[in-house]
Amino acid sequence: MTENFETMPEEKLICRAQSQDHAAIDALMRRYKGIVRKRARSLFMIGGDQDDLMQEGMIGLFKAIQDYDSSKEAVFSTFAELCISRQLYSAVKSSNRKKN
Incomplete structure (x- = not known):
């Protein structure tokens, strides 16, 4: 039974x-991939491309x-968006530091 x-x-x-x-992890990753893509598109990473940002997200x-x-009474989607954004911003900041 599947x-x-x-x-x-x-x-x-x-x-x-x-x-x-x-399988549950994969299902959640598929559900939220659109949100990751949307957040990643709005950023630019020096020395990287959109695929790198998608991976970070x-x-x-x-x-x-x-x-x-x-x-903690927080909705998962809100928590996930926050974690995705923080990971992306951290990656962008890190790539900017390496540039200078």
Whole structure:
């Protein structure tokens, strides 16, 4: 019996992803890839390209999945966007430091 991760509620997916269920992690990554792409498009990284920014954004999303705590009463999508943005800004800042 295979489960449909595309229609699974987000909270259940996150719980399974935090338990190292790779299929759940992949499903969350697919769900939020558009947000990562949108955030990455608005930035420029010296010495890098959009693919590098996408990769950094996906790292931020992965960190959000691992670090999310539902008991803090924050919505996952808001937390994920914050983690993605911070990872992207950190990568851009780092690339600017290497330039100078």
